[in-house]
Amino acid sequence: MIHLIQVVIVFLVTWICYQPGQAAANYFTAMPVKSGDTLISILRQHGFSEHERDQILSTSTHLQKLFLTLDIKYMLHQDRNLTELRVYDSQTAAAFRILKHNGKITTAPYKPNFKITLVRIEGRVHGSVLGSILAKIDSNFVASRFNDAYAFDIRSARNIKSGASYWFTVQKKYDQGAFIKYGEILQTSIEIDGRIIKKNFVHTTNGSVFFNKSSLTEKRPFYAPVNYLKIASNFQPHRMHPITGRRQPHLGIDFELPSGDPVFAPRQGVVIRHGFSNAAGNYIVLAHSNGMETAYNHLSKINKKIRRGYRVYAGDQIAEVGCTGYCTRAHLHFAIKYKGQMINPIKYIKSYPYRMEQQLAARVALN
Numbered sequence: 035m036i037h038l039i040q041v042v043i044v045f046l047v048t049w050i051c052y053q054p055g056q057a058a059a060n061y062f063t064a065m066p067v068k069s070g071d072t073l074i075s076i077l078r079q080h081g082f083s084e085h086e087r088d089q090i091l092s093t094s095t096h097l098q099k100l101f102l103t104l105d106i107k108y109m110l111h112q113d114r115n116l117t118e119l120r121v122y123d124s125q126t127a128a129a130f131r132i133l134k135h136n137g138k139i140t141t142a143p144y145k146p147n148f149k150i151t152l153v154r155i156e157g158r159v160h161g162s163v164l165g166s167i168l169a170k171i172d173s174n175f176v177a178s179r180f181n182d183a184y185a186f187d188i189r190s191a192r193n194i195k196s197g198a199s200y201w202f203t204v205q206k207k208y209d210q211g212a213f214i215k216y217g218e219i220l221q222t223s224i225e226i227d228g229r230i231i232k233k234n235f236v237h238t239t240n241g242s243v244f245f246n247k248s249s250l251t252e253k254r255p256f257y258a259p260v261n262y263l264k265i266a267s268n269f270q271p272h273r274m275h276p277i278t279g280r281r282q283p284h285l286g287i288d289f290e291l292p293s294g295d296p297v298f299a300p301r302q303g304v305v306i307r308h309g310f311s312n313a314a315g316n317y318i319v320l321a322h323s324n325g326m327e328t329a330y331n332h333l334s335k336i337n338k339k340i341r342r343g344y345r346v347y348a349g350d351q352i353a354e355v356g357c358t359g360y361c362t363r364a365h366l367h368f369a370i371k372y373k374g375q376m377i378n379p380i381k382y383i384k385s386y387p388y389r390m391e392q393q394l395a396a397r398v399a400l401n
């Protein structure tokens with residue numbers, strides 16, 4: 035009986051949710067974001083005057099910060115005296131409705147009820163991993179997430195032989211019947227040095243990581259300082275500036291995260307410096323018993339307890355991600371110094387934060 039009631043409820047909910055979606059699908063068109071597009075240029079293309087554009091942006095700082103990439107769509111409905119746009123942030127769940135009706139503008143946050151499907155992509159590597167994936171699926175986000183999954187395994191491009199096979203499954207998100215954007219990659223596989231390595235995207239209350247059993251036995255001195263590792267920029271000691279041609283090394287790793295996300299101590303340590311500088315913004319430097327120092331830059335907030343000499347333990351929250359100092363998008367710049375030299379952090383950190391370890395171990399034990 036309970037079973038029957040559940041079935042009826044599911045049916046009713048499905049039916050109720052389905053109706054408006056179907057109706058809306060008839061009048062919305064999914065529009066591609068084109069190269070160079072910003073929210074302003076999109077509004078201009080659809081007949082919003084400069085005054086109206088200013089009015090829209092002034093309603094919300096989230097709208098001002100809306101991040102659009104070429105692999106995302108927006109929805110448009112245009113009628114004689116009505117224009118409605120639904121815009122979606124590329125990297126967060128944020129979305130907005132922008133409505134102009136008889137010259138009157140309204141904007142509101144919008145919670146899309148995404149229908150999610152899973153697609154499987156497979157192929158072989160020819161040239162770079164990134165390029166090989168981009169040849170199959172037109173999304174920088176997806177290709178870079180696949181790279182993130184193996185950031186801790188692929189030490190050099192030489193580890194991937196030409197013709198190495200790979201596959202992955204990725205979420206496709208639909209709003210009112212139209213494909214809007216890709217979601218997470220959930221399962222991945224690639225041949226590294228002739229061995230198939232698989233990783234799954236694991237989500238727990240303490241974070242989400244790409245993971246397999248051997249991730250737990252990695253002998254690395256630090257836990258991840260954040261609970262979602264999306265690499266925006268790697269350690270590149272010989273990086274050249276694309277325009278000036280001058281050497282402009284990047285001596286840390288950039289983890290892209292929304293402003294306000296927690297930053298954790300990756301191991302027991304002592305605060306040796308903290309404060310603000312024009313380049314680093316709000317920063318903290320910790321010293322650890324293994325002789326290494328770790329640094330955290332561009333923080334929006336430093337935990338009130340942080341002061342020189344303060345002892346922290348693995349997993350303690352020390353700050354929040356931000357975009358202070360020289361910074362264009364919120365991220366954590368994380369660096370490790372050893373014997374006076376900046377070293378590549380990716381080789382010394384585990385793929386998950388301290389607080390996820392037990393949950394991951396429990397999952398492995400279950401299998």
Ligand SMILES: [Zn+2]
Nearest residue numbers: 286287288367
């Ligand atoms: Zn950086």
